[in-house]
Amino acid sequence: MAERANGVIVNRLPSLTWNRLRVNHAFVNFDELPETNEEAVFTGQHEDQVKKETMTSADAERWADGFSRGIRREAYIAGKQATYQEQHFATALGRDFTDLIRDLAPETAVYTVEEGSKLDKPVILNWDFGKGGRAAAQQVIYARKGSEATFLLNLSSERDALGHAAIETKVIIEEGAALHLMKTNLLGRGFVLLDDSAAVVGDHAEFDFVQVELGGAKTYTGCYADQCGDHSLFKVQTGYLADQDHLMDINYVAVQRGKKTDSRISVKGSLRDQATKVFRGTIDFRKGAKGSVGDEQEDVLILDPKVTNKTVPVVLTEEEDVDGRHGATLGNLSPDILFYLGSRGIDKDAAEMLMTRGRLMSVVNLIPDEETVARSHHFIREAFEANE
Amino acid sequence: MSESVANSGVHFDPAIDNSKDDINAYLEGTDRSMYDFRNEETDFYKVQSGLTREIIDQISEEKNDPEWMHEFRLKSLDLYNKMQVPNWGPPIDGLNMDDIVTYVRPNTKMQGSWEEVPEEIKSAFDKLGIPKAEHEFLAGVGAQYDSELVYHNLQDFVGKQGVVYSDLESALHNEYADMVREYFMKLVPPTDHKFAALHGAVWSGGSFVYVPKGVHVDMPLQSYFRLNAKGAGQFEHTLIIVDEGADLHFIEGCSAPKWNVANLHAGCVELFVKKGARLRYSTIENWSKNMYNLNTKRALVEEGGRMEWVSGSFGSHVSYLYPTTILKGNDSDVEYTGITFSGKGQNLDTGCRMVHIGENTSSLVTTKSLSKDGGIGTFRSAIEVMPTAKSSKSSVDCQTLMLDDISRSDTVPVMDIKTNNCDIGHEAKIGRISDEAVFYLMSRGIPENEARAMIVSGFANPISKELPLEYAAEMNNLIKLEMEGSMS
Incomplete structure (x- = not known):
């Protein structure tokens, strides 16, 4: 990435707000990327259940763009100054990142889940960085009509490893299909991660997105779902832990275009030490999305006084017949909870770990792979032990 | 390849173009003599x-x-x-x-x-x-x-x-x-x-x-x-x-x-x-x-x-x-109660900003927004809690009612929290007038227009009750005028 002069702007907020709050976008400075020449080791499990092809990234992008050609993408919404970037296949990190990764990853893996097929096991894609390294990867998952599949993307390294990774996953979900995309970030403390996901969701289709963010030094991640199909569902469940001077920058966008669409964004996490987290969540009801509902909730446990938490739960509406909600609860453990746990012999530190684990494991346990669950569990425990 | 995704259920009307300021076009409608x-x-x-x-x-x-x-x-x-x-x-x-x-x-x-x-x-x-x-x-x-x-x-x-x-x-x-x-x-x-x-x-x-x-x-x-x-x-x-x-x-x-x-x-x-x-x-x-x-x-x-x-x-x-309140002193507090009614030709971007600096400060925000006749309403807020604002509390409740499908309503809140010792809550809801509520009132002999106006008045009631009687009456009159304008 170092060949680009300055960096990229990612995770733009669709509806801008006061600039001084510094939530309208994030800037990834290439000069701050850790130096490394090692490549990550990629392994795939259960890939034989699906058809895997490799294309040049430019061809793959053109091919994927074909699926979103029927969607009118407005760069500007009436009465608004700044909204979405112009992008054929809209993504959460945005156009600059897509341009970047096209250059970095010359080939794209395209996974096709055939019509009507239901996969028995999750397709697991592992990037192991060991003592450190880098990776840039682009993949497209194409879930054809009536199919159902789970893809699990694991990023891991040793605890103190340095490196950087840029990954983009585009998902096309046809009518009646269900795609469960799950991601875990168990990277070392010196990692910068840019991890983008985007989907086009058809009629009666379901996009289930699970994200477990535990590692890294700086993480820029997001997921954008274009719910153009009637009765489509976009469901996000995220658990994160940010500690030390970790920066976590998240951008989720649900654009609800079809009738009776449903979006549910649930984000739970804990912040410790001097960690900084920015969460942008946008539910965007477009005209015609009659009977649609959207709900986003964030629950943040703030465990230390030097933490910075920024939460931006946005709802945009140009349709009358919708029901949109957002809520956020931010704070530390209440004295009542600490007293209750204290009376049962659990001190404050143990109580914090207990409550954090409770939040995170409710997300981690959604992952249908015992090894990944066990490693996540271990990662959380180590994070707390390292701080003691 | 996928026909179903590319062509599925996407219907758009031409975008409403309020960006041009042809004011003459907006000046018809509600009687505000x-x-x-x-x-x-x-x-x-x-x-x-x-x-x-x-x-x-x-x-x-x-x-x-x-x-x-x-x-x-x-x-x-x-x-x-x-x-x-x-x-x-x-x-x-x-x-x-x-x-x-x-x-x-x-x-x-x-x-x-x-x-x-x-x-x-x-x-x-x-x-x-x-x-x-x-x-x-x-x-x-x-x-x-x-x-x-x-x-x-x-x-x-x-x-x-x-x-x-x-x-x-x-x-x-x-x-x-x-x-x-x-x-x-x-x-x-x-x-x-x-x-x-x-x-x-x-x-x-x-x-x-x-x-x-x-x-x-x-x-x-x-x-x-x-x-x-x-x-x-x-x-x-x-x-x-x-x-x-x-x-x-x-x-x-x-x-x-x-x-x-x-x-x-x-x-x-x-x-x-x-x-x-x-x-x-x-x-x-x-x-x-x-x-x-x-x-x-x-x-x-x-x-x-x-x-x-x-x-x-x-x-x-x-x-x-966006009225802003800086809670500098310990134990200071603020309450913001607001209503915004965006009608034809209006683009009203309103809200508030609360900055907590002192210890044990609290802010309570209750807002209502209504959009109709192509109006655009945006609720924008910022709750900023500084590291010094120990034991601070903030609660934001934002409700929006869309009165038709040619209008627009957005909420863009930000919570910027820099301490662990605080309790911050935020709730927002965007919806429409419930058909059941209108049906209930109509079944008791109230015409539909009046029923909808009554529901809107009830929606605005938490705000009007905070005003002196004479001003509450003025506000209710304004709501009535706006509702008549939207139904005429």
């Missing part, structure tokens, strides 16, 4: 339209500014010329400062009796009910017409308590001159944003209020701002200092007749709530629908102080309005 009457501008003094150093010199000379104020205006003009318009709110392309007259002085001096106010101006305020309200329940009234106050009066019993309520220009030249200099544009400096800089350069009119320590003003004070002149701007400055342990309710009202060109309001309100004091600041904003309302309001609350905002936004073509 109670507010929309105009007076001829005979014998009025005006500066040229536009914004130049010469115009600033002229305004400063007209107003007999002290030298420091003249310099302040010029520095503000420099800042204005250097600053950019916001890149995040409603478009303001239709506002051309070259067309705006920044100073219009009516053909009268400020009077202390309505009888001495020129008949046509008095008649305007009579229609708005100001003298009647003063007689019945106000402790004092200031009435501004275009750029200058034409009437100012404080009831004797309030004056005897030591309460000062005057026009700001007088305060610049009397025993409160040092106090004005100490506080003027310190809370909203001209560096804050482009329209604060504009205000610093061309401000005129407005009120100065000082409530001494321990004094409770039992009846509200009111300032009413009427902008009559076509293509003019109003830039009044309100400076209120409520000293330790004192208590005040201040009401601000504003309206203007409709014109087929843009008018501009870029007022500034600075409120200082001292230790243990309480200030309630109520506003019913009802500018005409050719108005760009780029107003700035800010309060600084010291230890144990309490700030209460009650805000109703009904008028204007475009609004940027």
Whole structure:
């Protein structure tokens, strides 16, 4: 990435707000990327259940763009100054990142889940960085009509490893299909991660997105779902832990275009030490999305006084017949909870770990792979032990 | 490949294009004759339209500014010329400062009796009910017409308590001159944003209020701002200092007749709530629908102080309005209760900002928004909790009602939290009038239009009950007018 002069702007907020709050976008400075020449080791499990092809990234992008050609993408919404970037296949990190990764990853893996097929096991894609390294990867998952599949993307390294990774996953979900995309970030403390996901969701289709963010030094991640199909569902469940001077920058966008669409964004996490987290969540009801509902909730446990938490739960509406909600609860453990746990012999530190684990494991346990669950569990425990 | 995804269920109507400011198109509809009457501008003094150093010199000379104020205006003009318009709110392309007259002085001096106010101006305020309200329940009234106050009066019993309520220009030249200099544009400096800089350069009119320590003003004070002149701007400055342990309710009202060109309001309100004091600041904003309302309001609350905002936004073509409260003192608190009604041709971007600095501070925000007839409403907020604000609490409740499918309603809240020792809650809901509720009322013999109006009134009730009875009635009347407009 170092060949680009300055960096990229990612995770733009669709509806801008006061600039001084510094939530309208994030800037990834290439000069701050850790130096490394090692490549990550990629392994795939259960890939034989699906058809895997490799294309040049430019061809793959053109091919994927074909699926979103029927969607009118407005760069500007009436009465608004700044909204979405112009992008054929809209993504959460945005156009600059897509341009970047096209250059970095010359080939794209395209996974096709055939019509009507239901996969028995999750397709697991592992990037192991060991003592450190880098990776840039682009993949497209194409879930054809009536199919159902789970893809699990694991990023891991040793605890103190340095490196950087840029990954983009585009998902096309046809009518009646269900795609469960799950991601875990168990990277070392010196990692910068840019991890983008985007989907086009058809009629009666379901996009289930699970994200477990535990590692890294700086993480820029997001997921954008274009719910153009009637009765489509976009469901996000995220658990994160940010500690030390970790920066976590998240951008989720649900654009609800079809009738009776449903979006549910649930984000739970804990912040410790001097960690900084920015969460942008946008539910965007477009005209015609009659009977649609959207709900986003964030629950943040703030465990230390030097933490910075920024939460931006946005709802945009140009349709009358919708029901949109957002809520956020931010704070530390209440004295009542600490007293209750204290009376049962659990001190404050143990109580914090207990409550954090409770939040995170409710997300981690959604992952249908015992090894990944066990490693996540271990990662959380180590994070707390390292701080003691 | 996938036909089903590419072609599935995406139906778009042409985008509503409100970005162009064809104001004439917006001026049909609701009967607002109670507010929309105009007076001829005979014998009025005006500066040229536009914004130049010469115009600033002229305004400063007209107003007999002290030298420091003249310099302040010029520095503000420099800042204005250097600053950019916001890149995040409603478009303001239709506002051309070259067309705006920044100073219009009516053909009268400020009077202390309505009888001495020129008949046509008095008649305007009579229609708005100001003298009647003063007689019945106000402790004092200031009435501004275009750029200058034409009437100012404080009831004797309030004056005897030591309460000062005057026009700001007088305060610049009397025993409160040092106090004005100490506080003027310190809370909203001209560096804050482009329209604060504009205000610093061309401000005129407005009120100065000082409530001494321990004094409770039992009846509200009111300032009413009427902008009559076509293509003019109003830039009044309100400076209120409520000293330790004192208590005040201040009401601000504003309206203007409709014109087929843009008018501009870029007022500034600075409120200082001292230790243990309480200030309630109520506003019913009802500018005409050719108005760009780029107003700035800010309060600084010291230890144990309490700030209460009650805000109703009904008028204007475009609004940027976010009353800000800085909870500097420990144990200080703020309550913001607001309603915004965006109708045809309106793009109202309203909300609030709370900055928690002191320990054990609390903020409570309750807002309601309604959008109809193609109106665009945006609720924008920021809750900022600084590292020093231990044990702070904040609760935001934002509800939006969409009244048709050609309007737009957005909520853009931000919570910026820099301490662990706090409790922050946020809830927002966007929806429509429930068919079941309308059906229920109709089944009891209430026509559909009335049923919908009743539901909207009920939705707005938490706001109107915070206003004095007369103002609640005015607000309900405005809602009724807007609802009639949407159903006619």
